[in-house]
Amino acid sequence: MKLYELTIHAAQDLLKRREISAVDLTRSVLERIREMDSRIGAYITVAETSALAQAEAADRAISEGGGGMLTGIPLAVKDLICTRGLRTTCASRILENFVPPYDAGVIERLHAEGAVVVGKANMDEFAMGSSNENSALGVTRNPWDLSRIPGGSSGGSAAAVAADMCLGALGSDTGGSIRQPASHCGVVGLKPTYGRVSRYGLVAFASSLDQIGPLAKDVTDCAAMLSAIAGYDRRDSTAVPKPVPDYGAALRADIKGLRIGLPREYYGASGLSPEVESVIQKAVGVLEEMGARCMEISLPHAPYVVAVYYLIAPSEASSNLARYDGVKYGFRDAGREGLLEMYRSTRSKGFGPEVQRRIILGTYALSAGYYDAYYGKASQVRTLIGQDFREAFESCDVIVSPVAPTPAFRIGENVDDPLTMYLSDIFTLSANLAGIPGLSVPCGFSGGGLPIGLQIMGNHFDEETLLRVGYAFEQATDVHLRKPALDAPDGMDRQGDPE
Amino acid sequence: MEYVTVIGLEVHAQLNTNTKIFCGCSTAFGAPPNTHVCPVCLGMPGVLPVLNRKVVAFAVTMGIATRCTINRESRFARKNYFYPDLPKGYQISQYELPICEHGHVDIDTNGEKKRIGITRIHMEEDAGKLSHLAGRPVSHVDLNRTGVPLIEIVSEPDIRSPEEAGAYLRKLRSILRYLGICDGNMEEGSFRCDANVSIMPAGSDTFGTRAELKNLNSFRNVEKALHYEIIRQREVIEDGGAVVQETRLWNPDRGVTTSMRGKEEAHDYRYFPDPDLLPVVVDDAWIQEIEAGLPELPDQKEQRFVGTLGLSAYDAGVLTADRELADYFEACLESYDRPKPVANWIMGPLLGRLNAEGETIAASPVAPADLAALLKLVDDGTISGKIAKTVFDDMAATGKAPGEIVTEKQLVQLSDTSAIEEIIDEVIASHPDEVAAFRGGRKKLLGFFVGQVMKATQGKANPKMVNEILQQKLQ
Numbered sequence: 001m002k003l004y005e006l007t008i009h010a011a012q013d014l015l016k017r018r019e020i021s022a023v024d025l026t027r028s029v030l031e032r033i034r035e036m037d038s039r040i041g042a043y044i045t046v047a048e049t050s051a052l053a054q055a056e057a058a059d060r061a062i063s064e065g066g067g068g069m070l071t072g073i074p075l076a077v078k079d080l081i082c083t084r085g086l087r088t089t090c091a092s093r094i095l096e097n098f099v100p101p102y103d104a105g106v107i108e109r110l111h112a113e114g115a116v117v118v119g120k121a122n123m124d125e126f127a128m129g130s131s132n133e134n135s136a137l138g139v140t141r142n143p144w145d146l147s148r149i150p151g152g153s154s155g156g157s158a159a160a161v162a163a164d165m166c167l168g169a170l171g172s173d174t175g176g177s178i179r180q181p182a183s184h185c186g187v188v189g190l191k192p193t194y195g196r197v198s199r200y201g202l203v204a205f206a207s208s209l210d211q212i213g214p215l216a217k218d219v220t221d222c223a224a225m226l227s228a229i230a231g232y233d234r235r236d237s238t239a240v241p242k243p244v245p246d247y248g249a250a251l252r253a254d255i256k257g258l259r260i261g262l263p264r265e266y267y268g269a270s271g272l273s274p275e276v277e278s279v280i281q282k283a284v285g286v287l288e289e290m291g292a293r294c295m296e297i298s299l300p301h302a303p304y305v306v307a308v309y310y311l312i313a314p315s316e317a318s319s320n321l322a323r324y325d326g327v328k329y330g331f332r333d334a335g336r337e338g339l340l341e342m343y344r345s346t347r348s349k350g351f352g353p354e355v356q357r358r359i360i361l362g363t364y365a366l367s368a369g370y371y372d373a374y375y376g377k378a379s380q381v382r383t384l385i386g387q388d389f390r391e392a393f394e395s396c397d398v399i400v401s402p403v404a405p406t407p408a409f410r411i412g413e414n415v416d417d418p419l420t421m422y423l424s425d426i427f428t429l430s431a432n433l434a435g436i437p438g439l440s441v442p443c444g445f446s447g448g449g450l451p452i453g454l455q456i457m458g459n460h461f462d463e464e465t466l467l468r469v470g471y472a473f474e475q476a477t478d479v480h481l482r483k484p485a486l487d488a489p490d491g492m493d494r495q496g497d498p499e
Numbered sequence: 500m501e502y503v504t505v506i507g508l509e510v511h512a513q514l515n516t517n518t519k520i521f522c523g524c525s526t527a528f529g530a531p532p533n534t535h536v537c538p539v540c541l542g543m544p545g546v547l548p549v550l551n552r553k554v555v556a557f558a559v560t561m562g563i564a565t566r567c568t569i570n571r572e573s574r575f576a577r578k579n580y581f582y583p584d585l586p587k588g589y590q591i592s593q594y595e596l597p598i599c600e601h602g603h604v605d606i607d608t609n610g611e612k613k614r615i616g617i618t619r620i621h622m623e624e625d626a627g628k629l630s631h632l633a634g635r636p637v638s639h640v641d642l643n644r645t646g647v648p649l650i651e652i653v654s655e656p657d658i659r660s661p662e663e664a665g666a667y668l669r670k671l672r673s674i675l676r677y678l679g680i681c682d683g684n685m686e687e688g689s690f691r692c693d694a695n696v697s698i699m700p701a702g703s704d705t706f707g708t709r710a711e712l713k714n715l716n717s718f719r720n721v722e723k724a725l726h727y728e729i730i731r732q733r734e735v736i737e738d739g740g741a742v743v744q745e746t747r748l749w750n751p752d753r754g755v756t757t758s759m760r761g762k763e764e765a766h767d768y769r770y771f772p773d774p775d776l777l778p779v780v781v782d783d784a785w786i787q788e789i790e791a792g793l794p795e796l797p798d799q800k801e802q803r804f805v806g807t808l809g810l811s812a813y814d815a816g817v818l819t820a821d822r823e824l825a826d827y828f829e830a831c832l833e834s835y836d837r838p839k840p841v842a843n844w845i846m847g848p849l850l851g852r853l854n855a856e857g858e859t860i861a862a863s864p865v866a867p868a869d870l871a872a873l874l875k876l877v878d879d880g881t882i883s884g885k886i887a888k889t890v891f892d893d894m895a896a897t898g899k900a901p902g903e904i905v906t907e908k909q910l911v912q913l914s915d916t917s918a919i920e921e922i923i924d925e926v927i928a929s930h931p932d933e934v935a936a937f938r939g940g941r942k943k944l945l946g947f948f949v950g951q952v953m954k955a956t957q958g959k960a961n962p963k964m965v966n967e968i969l970q971q972k973l974q
Contacts, residue, residue: 080544080545081545082544082545088544088545090544095544098544100538100543100544100545101538101543102538102543102546104545199545199547200545200546200547201545201546202545203544203545204544204545204775206774207774207775208774234549235546235547235549236547237547237548237549237550237775237776237777238774238775238777315771316771316774318579318769319577319579319588319589319769319771321588322579322581322587322588322589323542323544323586323587323588324544325581325583325588327583327586327640328541328542328586329543339583343581363769366579366769366770366771367767367769368767368769371769371771375771
């Protein structure tokens, strides 16, 4: 077994026993990136020098008997989480050369726990998209089939984990951006409760929905990463000052008596592929065999979720992205006559088409005369969507659903059809609107060998139950152990067929 | 035709907290450009605002002082517009749910009290400052001021004349300074005012179309700009035209207002609740704590000066308009118990001198205790009122105590009967013609004799005694 193939917990055992060094592990991962990433495109920036320095520091800490929760573990970080001295682009031309003078709250925590940041992961520009096709800085390919999208917007993070180019990764999830790529790439991804993880230093897309979370090779690693990054940060007023449990301790393969809610509105929903539905049903069957009880529940406002999300998120984005105006930092289209023309030209050239589309949508939804009908109404319905979940969790412990209605589609397939793209977010948007946590665990494969994820949603701050259910499922199956055949000699030919 | 003027004012008051509203940067004025900045107030990617609780306390303080309802829950909202002095592309302000609403202040107009309603008071952050280089297509941006806390105080359209507008502004400024939450300096921009003004035919109850006036950077300019604008609007109407809704800029050099932007060009600020900040919650206990710590406000002080100290309403009004002036007055009374002479001396010689030098009471060269000591010397007959004026001038010039000056210059009043009689005898002896005329009926000559006696004593003779003795001797 190569070192880069290790899970976090397996690597920790070896590091602790001094059988490997953090520098060996980091070198192995960097080597893997060099070999593989020209085919995948998971990274925007690889931070070789600083990663090795951090690994050396980790080795010193270990030899002194110290170290934190993630000492010496090489991780990827989505490129909209600010890293001091390390370029943070948001996969956008407008921030292509932006180097933050500060670390995000989660980066400070990773460093405090001894983690090694190997690089910054590719993504949809400003996290807007579900396919990574909106990156201005290169395509990311799905390690299971290089002709397909990895999902998005944390597609680079998911692909890097799936292709063993890191041991775990941080992503961000505004409407499914951790869970959907995790599902498409066959890895575990968790969107924590809103307020569980500090947003300080996370470049905002939609502030009331954004949340940072882990992508990992299995649930145990996911729990370890969450333990490291969760917790209060006074620099984020929306962070909740609530003690952080030991998520690792929650992992018992015991779900006897667990009440699983299956929303009637989700199953048989238009667009849900029969293939995905049957894989999900089999997975639910596995949970039932372990003693969980299934029940049909109702989320009456589910049909409005896409409309509500695509008003609120672009509205907030239109304001959040106003700061990229070419005045203070980032790209400026110089040489333009006058201030307005400088703004117009800088933003037209600096932002890609999807970002511009959402800025325009949001600007419209907030305009005088339209506010009440769009943003205002959407905010009211959002409250009702939250109420649906509150009521549902009175009768069940978790809600189980597909993550995405189909497996990963082909690169370019939906580029000209934003509406279809938006509709594919139908199962993941609710958790963000309601602020609840959602976990995606690999639960099976399509006929074509593409991974399919199972979404487990829980009540506010009940990440422990989600992780326990995911862990139990992992113990009962071997889905999470399968790897993409990237190293097979004929791998490119069999799966690649790029168009 | 007779017209009625309708004015509403929007006042921005900079709060004198040590740090900015959403970050820990200093608010100090006058630092080199872009030195009081951090990633938060620079609007860098990914940073978040954290509310300075002191700003909330100050806003509530002003709300209580102006009899507002304090909203137990208020919200910050984003006001979106592009400008280089606004690094985030939006200003964090309050919109639908401000912290204070429905208050009022009372002003004096022509000796009558008038109540001006306050629609709302809300908290917001200040923008940066642009400077444009003359002759070059270059502008510089200084973001030191970005994020300095402001409250915006919006009045009801209750103001009916430029003079009332001036009185209202002075009252607000006075209250803010009493509360110690804003230094109220219009020229430096810590107290700013925009005015909405319209006119309507007398007897009408429908307001006319209003213009919003900007760049009113002194009390005088507010009144001048309003006067100008009222006449302009009347002329437009009398020429058969219609006033259009627009924003107009006051040009203090030319003394005119000019159109800045029309209604069509008005910004759509796309306000929405700021998702980065939680609702601002103010509980009863906090309000009570703030209320308990309020100082005596100008209206209360004025009432006390009239009711308890027996000052005239006018004197009380002048002395309480400025907290430091009122404090000075009260400090004098700590060692001297007659309010009226103190008021006269402050409002006369002291303020006369300060006004001539363009100074305020803070720069008074005479300490309150020394002024009190001077008045005691007059009361106990040590010096005359007339001599006191020259002693006061000496005190102001040298900073010396009055007793010291009186001793040094031997200004002690001459009240020895035999000494005065001696001098009067000499004066009578050397002016036989005038004595004859006086005795012949020209009683007005008494003043001449008093003058001669005072001259002979360098003004030190007790004037009352001089009068009495002269009257006897000239019989």
